[in-house]
Amino acid sequence: MSSTTDLAPDVSLHVQEKWLRRRAEILRAALRAFREKGYAETTLGDIAEYVGVRKTALYHYFPDKETILYECHRESLAEVSGLLSAARRRHTGAADRLHSVITDHVRVMTETLDGSPISFEVPSLSGARQAEIIGARDQYEKGIREIVQQGISEGEFEAVDPKLAVFAILGAINWISRWYRPGGPVGTADMGNQFADHLVGGLLKRKW
Amino acid sequence: MSSTTDLAPDVSLHVQEKWLRRRAEILRAALRAFREKGYAETTLGDIAEYVGVRKTALYHYFPDKETILYECHRESLAEVSGLLSAARRRHTGAADRLHSVITDHVRVMTETLDGSPISFEVPSLSGARQAEIIGARDQYEKGIREIVQQGISEGEFEAVDPKLAVFAILGAINWISRWYRPGGPVGTADMGNQFADHLVGGLLKRKW
């Protein structure tokens, strides 16, 4: 019947929605497995077990293992991609914009992606897919760098190397996937704010 | 002849030193391969190729792949483990101590470990080894947390959750392995200082 990204045109709406629900379930299970074991050590059997099927059922929804990873990446990026423009709309100053991006990114990491490890698994993608994901990631980084540069130019931030500053910020945020567990003992509703205060505060011009 | 952690007692000094040199070379190659591909995707053939031997030669020096990883972990921890006590000896204030630890840790990451990805590969260790590495890592984190707590208690730092603050700091530092490349375009001699200024500065009590 299906190509594994969408359904045949004559399939009923009910069947389509059921298919999409199962597909989404597989992606959720994959994300969890990748977080726990990494992509390479996760077997299709692991993912299937979390879903409650056998590994070969996954081929009804995805053509191969890598595509599952790729789709996880795309979903993660979709969550993150609007954060910059939202921060720019809401705020004019660099500090407020940066604070907003960080807070939102932490929220996405913890509430939507459940501590997604996806930032780590880029090298497992092949050729064009890897280039695409890296491209989108680099766009996001660039956008944050521009905010930092804005802060420096307007005298709000110390004259740091924006690239290093952004790597530090994104490192802190991406590392959340290493320790954050939904319902775990660490991490509260306010952690986005603490992260942002810390990471933005450290850039502000010192008043001596 | 050898057990793979040391040599037979009657082996000449010359042969011992040669053996140890080769062994160290293998560890260096492994660290590089793990950085580039991750532990799971790195084959023994990859490591061997970097050394210029065949994969089976590695068994003369290490009993299995995991032991290579374990030894990489131990070496990394050896580099990091003295940083806390050094900072405590050198400084009395929390901010100075924290600044010192961060600067030193960044230096170790970039100069000694060439951007070691080792923080990421803990789940690949089995049982007792994993517990050991996690234990040592947790000790280090705890030490940093105590510095942060000192800063809070003495009114030097904002009243943050020390655990979150330390995760942010260690995230930023560990993330270096994702973008830092020896001789690469990013990263200068002063990046440790920028990182430390940023990450410590963000904790300092605000003066309004």
Place this chain on the structure above:
DNA sequence: ATGAGATTTGAACGGTGGTTCAAAATTTAA
């Protein structure tokens, strides 16, 4: 120079995991 020891190599093994494919099972729609 030579024999012993150290080091490296290549062949082989076995287990694992991604993938294919056809049959079985389940669901759907008339």
Place this chain on the structure above:
DNA sequence: TTAAATTTTGAACCACCGTTCAAATCTCAT
């Protein structure tokens, strides 16, 4: 209810990779 469509399953395949082992090669020490 029934046939068609969809979904799941299990058997099988094969490539790959960690590991073993004995032979080949190299190095060392006398």
